[in-house]
Amino acid sequence: MATTLSIGLLSSFSLFAAQEVPVSPPGVKQVQNSDIARGEYLAIAADCAACHTNPATKRTFAGGYPIHSPMGVIYSTNITPSKQFGIGNYTEHQFEQAVRHGIRADGGHLYPAMPYASYAGLSDEDVHALYLYFMHDVQPQEGATPETALSFPFNIRQMMWGWNLLFLKNGAFQPDSSQSDAWNRGKYLVDNLEHCGECHTPRNMMMAQMQGKDALTGAALGSWYAPNLTADNLGNWTRDQLKQYLKTGDVPGKAQAAGPMAEAVTNSLQYLHDDDIDAIITYLKALPASLQAQPNKSIDKNGTDTNVDSQIRSTQPLGSHLPDNLSGATLYDTACSSCHQPDGKGSADHFYPSLTNNSATGGSSPNNLVSTILFGVEREVNGKQVLMPAFGPGSQVQSLSDQQIATLSNFVFHQYGNPALQVTPEQVESLRTGGDQPLLTRIAAPATLGAGVVAILIVLLLSLRALRKRRQDH
Ligand code: HEC
Ligand code: HEC
Ligand code: HEC
Incomplete structure (x- = not known):
C-alpha cells in the first residue's frame, strides 16, 4: 500500500504546475514535491485507505467499502481526483470542510463513519499537504460507488448538524506549552491523525467519544476489544515493547495484534517514522491510570x-x-x-x-x-x-x-x-x-445512535420552537 511517488506522475505534475502557474507571485509558495510526499505520509498515518479502499476491488481510494450500521449500510466514497466520481472538483476549502467538519462539497453532512471528529484537530499545513497528495499523486478511479440510503429518519443527513453541535470540537490541535514537543506530537498523532481513540475510547449514549479521564480506557469494537491504553494496562510495558508492538504487532510475553489492530499495523503504523512512534509512546506513557472500578490484572x-x-x-x-x-x-x-x-x-x-x-x-x-x-x-x-x-x-x-x-x-x-x-x-x-x-x-454498534440522534433532533426542534416563540412574544 505504501505507494512510492511515481516518477512519471511527478513529472507530469510538474508540467501541470508549470502550465497552471507560469509565474508565481512573490510570497506564494509553488507546489512542492516534498509537500506531496508529506501528504502521502499523512494519508498513511491517518489510514485513509482503511475505509476508502474496498479490499474486494483493491482500487486505491475508489471507495465503495460497505460499513454496516443498524440504520443500514454506509458506503465510503471515491476520494480519488476523478472529476466525475471522486473529489476532482473539490477546492482545498471544500476538502478541508469534509475532512475536519464532516461537510461534503454539496453541503451535505457526512456520517461519523468518516472519523472527522478526530481529524477536526488536524493542522492547516497537514490538511494542505493531504489535499496536494490527493489531487496530484493519487490515480483517478472512474466508477460510481453505491449510494448510501439509510432508512428514515437517518437518511436526513442534516441531523448530523445537531450531533456536531454537541460533540464536534472545532479548531486545530493546540499544543500545551507546559509539555514537551514529543508529548504534543504524540497527542496530535494519537487523538487526531492516527485516531487511536476511535477504537480505544469508550463512547457515550450518543456514540461520541468520552473525554477527560475516560479517554483511551478501552472499548468493545464489534467482535473485538480495544484494550485500555492508560497506565492501568500499559504501565508494565517498556518503551521498547510498545515500539515493537506498534511497528510489528508482536511482543512475545505481552500481546499480538489481530483484527482491527492488525489492520492498523499493516496499513499504517509500521510505516511511521521512528520519531513519530517515539512521540506516541511518550504521550501514552504520560496518560494517568484511569482508576476504573476494575483495574486490569497484570497479564x-x-x-x-x-x-x-x-x-x-x-x-x-x-x-x-x-x-x-x-x-x-x-x-x-x-x-x-x-x-x-x-x-x-x-x-x-x-x-x-x-x-x-x-x-x-x-x-x-x-x-x-x-x-x-x-x-x-x-x-x-x-x-x-x-x-x-x-x-x-x-x-x-x-x-x-x-x-x-x-x-x-x-x-x-x-x-x-x-x-x-x-x-x-x-x-x-x-x-x-x-x-x-x-x-x-x-x-454503528448499538441502536443507541439511532435513539440518540432522534433525541437530539427532538431537543433541537423544541428549543428552536421555544426560541422563536420567545422572539414572537417580545
Ligand atoms: C474509518 C473510516 C474512514 C477513514 C479512516 C477515512 N474516511 Fe473519509 N469517509 C468515510 C466514509 C464512510 C465516508 C462517506 C460518509 C457518508 O456518506 O456520510 C467518507 C467521506 C469522505 C469524504 C467526502 C467525499 C464525498 O464527496 O462524499 C472525503 C473528502 C473523505 N472522506 C476524505 C478522507 C480522507 C482524506 C481520509 C484520511 C485523512 C479519510 N477520509 C479517512 C470513511 C472514512
Ligand atoms: C497453524 C498454527 C496455529 C494454530 C493451529 C492455532 N494458532 Fe493461534 N496463533 C498462530 C499464529 C501464527 C498467531 C499470531 C502470532 C503473531 O501475531 O505474531 C497466533 C495467535 C494466537 C493468539 C493471540 C491473538 C491476539 O489477538 O492476541 C491467540 C489467543 C491464539 N493464537 C489462540 C489459538 C487457539 C485458542 C487455537 C486453537 C483454536 C489456535 N490459536 C490455533 C498460530 C496458530
Ligand atoms: C481500528 C481500531 C483501532 C485503532 C485505530 C487502533 N487500535 Fe490499538 N487495538 C485495537 C484492538 C482491537 C486491539 C486488540 C488486538 C488484539 O489483542 O488482537 C488493540 C490493541 C492495542 C494495543 C495492545 C494492548 C494490549 O493490552 O494488548 C496497543 C498498545 C494499542 N492497541 C495501541 C494503539 C495505538 C497507540 C493506536 C493509535 C496509534 C491504536 N492502537 C489504534 C484497535 C485499534
Whole structure:
C-alpha cells in the first residue's frame, strides 16, 4: 500500500504546475514535491485507505467499502481526483470542510463513519499537504460507488448538524506549552491523525467519544476489544515493547495484534517514522491510570504458575464432524496444540506465541480470544505475512460451533490466562455476528445512535420552537 511517488506522475505534475502557474507571485509558495510526499505520509498515518479502499476491488481510494450500521449500510466514497466520481472538483476549502467538519462539497453532512471528529484537530499545513497528495499523486478511479440510503429518519443527513453541535470540537490541535514537543506530537498523532481513540475510547449514549479521564480506557469494537491504553494496562510495558508492538504487532510475553489492530499495523503504523512512534509512546506513557472500578490484572501473573500438561491429552481428527460435548482439553489438543503446544507456551522461537502472558487470554475481556478463534490472525509486516487459521464460519481447517468455542475458550482462560473470564455460547454467537462489521462498528454498534440522534433532533426542534416563540412574544 505504501505507494512510492511515481516518477512519471511527478513529472507530469510538474508540467501541470508549470502550465497552471507560469509565474508565481512573490510570497506564494509553488507546489512542492516534498509537500506531496508529506501528504502521502499523512494519508498513511491517518489510514485513509482503511475505509476508502474496498479490499474486494483493491482500487486505491475508489471507495465503495460497505460499513454496516443498524440504520443500514454506509458506503465510503471515491476520494480519488476523478472529476466525475471522486473529489476532482473539490477546492482545498471544500476538502478541508469534509475532512475536519464532516461537510461534503454539496453541503451535505457526512456520517461519523468518516472519523472527522478526530481529524477536526488536524493542522492547516497537514490538511494542505493531504489535499496536494490527493489531487496530484493519487490515480483517478472512474466508477460510481453505491449510494448510501439509510432508512428514515437517518437518511436526513442534516441531523448530523445537531450531533456536531454537541460533540464536534472545532479548531486545530493546540499544543500545551507546559509539555514537551514529543508529548504534543504524540497527542496530535494519537487523538487526531492516527485516531487511536476511535477504537480505544469508550463512547457515550450518543456514540461520541468520552473525554477527560475516560479517554483511551478501552472499548468493545464489534467482535473485538480495544484494550485500555492508560497506565492501568500499559504501565508494565517498556518503551521498547510498545515500539515493537506498534511497528510489528508482536511482543512475545505481552500481546499480538489481530483484527482491527492488525489492520492498523499493516496499513499504517509500521510505516511511521521512528520519531513519530517515539512521540506516541511518550504521550501514552504520560496518560494517568484511569482508576476504573476494575483495574486490569497484570497479564504477567496469568498462566505462569498453573501446572499444565506438556503432553497431548486426547485428539479428534480435524475436518470431521466434531460432537458438541467434547471437553476443552480435547478441543485444544485437536485444534490448537500443534502450534501453541500442549502447555500453551508456544514455539521456542515465539513464532507461535505463548498463550500464557498474553493479553488476549489474560486481559479483562474475553472478546479477543474468542474472535481470534473465530476469525484467525492476519497481519503483514515488512512484506512478511503472519497467519493463524480461522476456526469460524467457512474455516479451511475446522469450523467450530458456538458451544465448542465457548468450551475451548473457557479451558484456555482457565489453564493459561485469566481464570476469572467466562464465555457462554450466546456470547460467542453475538461476537460471531458482530464480526462482519470490520472497522467502524463504532459509529454503528448499538441502536443507541439511532435513539440518540432522534433525541437530539427532538431537543433541537423544541428549543428552536421555544426560541422563536420567545422572539414572537417580545
Ligand atoms: C474509518 C473510516 C474512514 C477513514 C479512516 C477515512 N474516511 Fe473519509 N469517509 C468515510 C466514509 C464512510 C465516508 C462517506 C460518509 C457518508 O456518506 O456520510 C467518507 C467521506 C469522505 C469524504 C467526502 C467525499 C464525498 O464527496 O462524499 C472525503 C473528502 C473523505 N472522506 C476524505 C478522507 C480522507 C482524506 C481520509 C484520511 C485523512 C479519510 N477520509 C479517512 C470513511 C472514512
Ligand atoms: C481500528 C481500531 C483501532 C485503532 C485505530 C487502533 N487500535 Fe490499538 N487495538 C485495537 C484492538 C482491537 C486491539 C486488540 C488486538 C488484539 O489483542 O488482537 C488493540 C490493541 C492495542 C494495543 C495492545 C494492548 C494490549 O493490552 O494488548 C496497543 C498498545 C494499542 N492497541 C495501541 C494503539 C495505538 C497507540 C493506536 C493509535 C496509534 C491504536 N492502537 C489504534 C484497535 C485499534
Ligand atoms: C497453524 C498454527 C496455529 C494454530 C493451529 C492455532 N494458532 Fe493461534 N496463533 C498462530 C499464529 C501464527 C498467531 C499470531 C502470532 C503473531 O501475531 O505474531 C497466533 C495467535 C494466537 C493468539 C493471540 C491473538 C491476539 O489477538 O492476541 C491467540 C489467543 C491464539 N493464537 C489462540 C489459538 C487457539 C485458542 C487455537 C486453537 C483454536 C489456535 N490459536 C490455533 C498460530 C496458530
